Amino acid sequence: MSAPEAASKPTPFSKEGQPPAKGEVTILVRNLVKRFPGVVALDHVKFDLRKGEVHALLGENGAGKTTFVKILYGVYVPDEGEIYVDGKRVTFTSPLDAIRHGISLVSQIPQIIGSLTIAENIILGLEKYGMMVKIRKVENFIREQSERIGIKIDPNTEVWKLSYTQKQLVELLRAVLLGAHVIMLDEAVTFLPIREKRKFYRFMRDFAKQGGSVILITHKIPEAMEAADRITVLRRGKYVGTVNAKEATLDLIRKMMFGARSSEITYKRLPSSKPDDKVVLEVKDLWVMGDYGAFAVKGVKLQVRAGEVLGIAGVAGNGQLELIQAIVGLRKVRKGKILIRTNGDLKDMTNKGVGHIRKLGVGYIPDEPLKYGVSVENNIEENLAMLPLIAKTVINWRKMRALAKKIIEEYKVVTPSSKTPVKLLSGGNIMKVLVSRELTVAKKMLVAYNPTRALDEVTAINVRKIIKDKVIKDRIAVIMASEDLDEIFQVSDTIAVMNSGRIVGVFPAEKADRDKIEKLMVM
């Protein structure tokens, strides 16, 4: 590995246990080792975080990023190694310890209570950690900060009414109110549209200016280069190197993250699967209700043909999720029709139920894979056998094992065995299991929402290739909503833009103009 090791000099302690001078290292990690059954998640990792910096942590799926921040947050206890906070050796055994030391973690999933207001949630959070604050003070703080950031929230609304962006902001503000001087964001802004992301990055920058420090986990390299001061890369649990963001190039970081495999990264359009005239899915004037009692899908009309990938582009929260859920039968259709080709004819499948629709040979990659995709307590074989299309009443375990082995091999799933509970796999590897399982059952159609969301670039591109190959080979129809425009452009044969519950434009992918599509998305 030719990556430059620690581009600028971090300040090592002269003696163990000596507090660092101000403006220097606030967290120092040495020789951190964490083993999970069958896997070494972190293998002698070193890391240093300085006061006033945004430090991005990058790495492919399963590199150990999440494990690393979870150790700093006291969720896991390391097997070996030392952690120093402001020069003092610490052992965290619960998040409470971390919070006491001013370290907070914001993850992908908001941890707030839906039936309480924002202010109540934050007060509750503070009391849990033994801090008494007046509610008026909290309200004012939220108002001021949200105004400054540019994402408006009223501290007295109930949390269930908030959008995902707003919820994540609440999480972040809570961390600040907890007196954190180190905030760790574990893919916390990954699902946000880029404009909102920038607002968060600006907030982090301000926070750092005031002497705080941020650890930012993302799998988007350009964003890390834009938002961070320094970038540390992990690969398969090992420390690769630390570089200054200003001096880093996309190529260099990719090489650090993927090694030789970085040459596989390409955003060229995949070869077209040449759709034929046979319509597999037809959606007519579809109206679907969202969670908050308003229509999220408003009269959508679309068609997907055999051998076609229809990509639905759009900013999150414009009805794509509800549309996808209605197509697989997980959400009730209020008006309109969904027709799916069965035995040569288009048959009405509106509100027929997810069981019925899936049996036609429909694969489904849901938006929250850990909640709707896999059962994390069960192993890979069991996660395969749970689908009616894979196992009949009596399970042939030998067949399941063979299928699991095939998937592990083909998709390079990193797991000790096919009998390992899925919860012990990294997020990306879980996603691989899910995608491969759904492709196995997708004899007719694949319905997907952000199919490569948690995957690193190399894996994501490979998954897209596999989907495309399947379309070419088996002539299935794919309808895929994605918030990642690169992804839409790479796999789609046809691009539909969704905005405020409506399809506002349909383009053949070869002739689609990116600028135009981006404008339609935010129109």
Add this chain to the structure above:
Amino acid sequence: MRLVVTRRIKPLKFGGIIIPFLSIILGVFLATIALYALARVPPGLVYSSIGVSLVSPQMLQTFVMLVILGVALIIPFNAAIWNIGAEGQIIWGMIASAFIGLCIAVHYIYVSPSAAAQYSGVPGAFILPTPTATGKEVVAKLSMSPQAGVALMLILASLAGAMWALIASLMRAFLDIDEVATTLIMNYIAYYLYNYVVYGPLQGVTISTSGFGLSNPLHPALQFSRISVSTTATWEGVGIMIGVFIMAWFILRHTTFGLRLRILGSNPNALKAAGISVRKYIVAVLTISGAIAGLVGTIFFAGNMYQLMKIKTITTPPTHNIGYTAILVSWLSMLDLRGVPFAAYIVASLFQAGINLQASLGSISGGAMISSGALTYVLIGFVLTTFTILRVFSEYRIRIVRGRG
């Protein structure tokens, strides 16, 4: 230096064996101390009673029923559906078995005392012990082969148990009413229903039964056959136990139904997205559990009781509260089917030990001060408490770390 408690990624190896075993030893030890402190029960006597009951044939019947019920409960428990209603389901099994055994499989002939003699020794005829209030003797005659009668008893008992559980399952599946509360409350409804039946439709016809809250006795040809004179366990009961166990093992390990019910316990949303009706599974899981518990009703009725007898106080139902004890068995087995026979063996032994201990205490002090039930529950209670505490070690690791946090 300080203690650090961390959750284990994987539970302790062999924890499933070591922990129940250790909790029994420790629990029994603590129970003897408590019994000595509270009632001056000699520890030696406690140990010898337990020792004897471990190999006593008398505990076999309790063991058989606890295995069947342990299996019945482990199925919904794996799906995180809590059937606390085994008691009621057993009661329904008893009523259903009594209905078949007393009304369908036999018919009664009323004869004058002089004519009764001609029926003695006639195959298929059984003269009830006492005459009717009007002085007539009653002869019960089989209306079908005893095998068919027994089969019918089991089938109807199982159906009755299933139907009783079905009510709670439907409320859970469609109205989202907590099944813990409904199944529990329905036990008491079942007890009172049982009392209604012994004074109503199933009350006996003879002078010693009618109006006394007793049913007719079961025709001997329909009674289960005891394994030996020293035990109340029956061949039929053992057969049912083995059958139920194998069936449950097959369902849980080798069918998609079994796999999905385990997933239902941890991630119902994934099931929904896979196209599986979670409601159907909730209903099925509880109904199967009730059906198995219903079988225990027949084992009670045709193996031990032979006659329905009114419940005098609600705390002493004819089930001896075994439906609740079975919850302990399924818990001690750590919800693993393989652990059920072991857990059932231990709990059954402790049950028997309580009875033995009370008998020995009676002979020593000339009058037992403590009931066998109390002794039994002190023993079982201590074992369970230790088990609950020790289980923490299976999931958490405790170590000493140097340095300050």
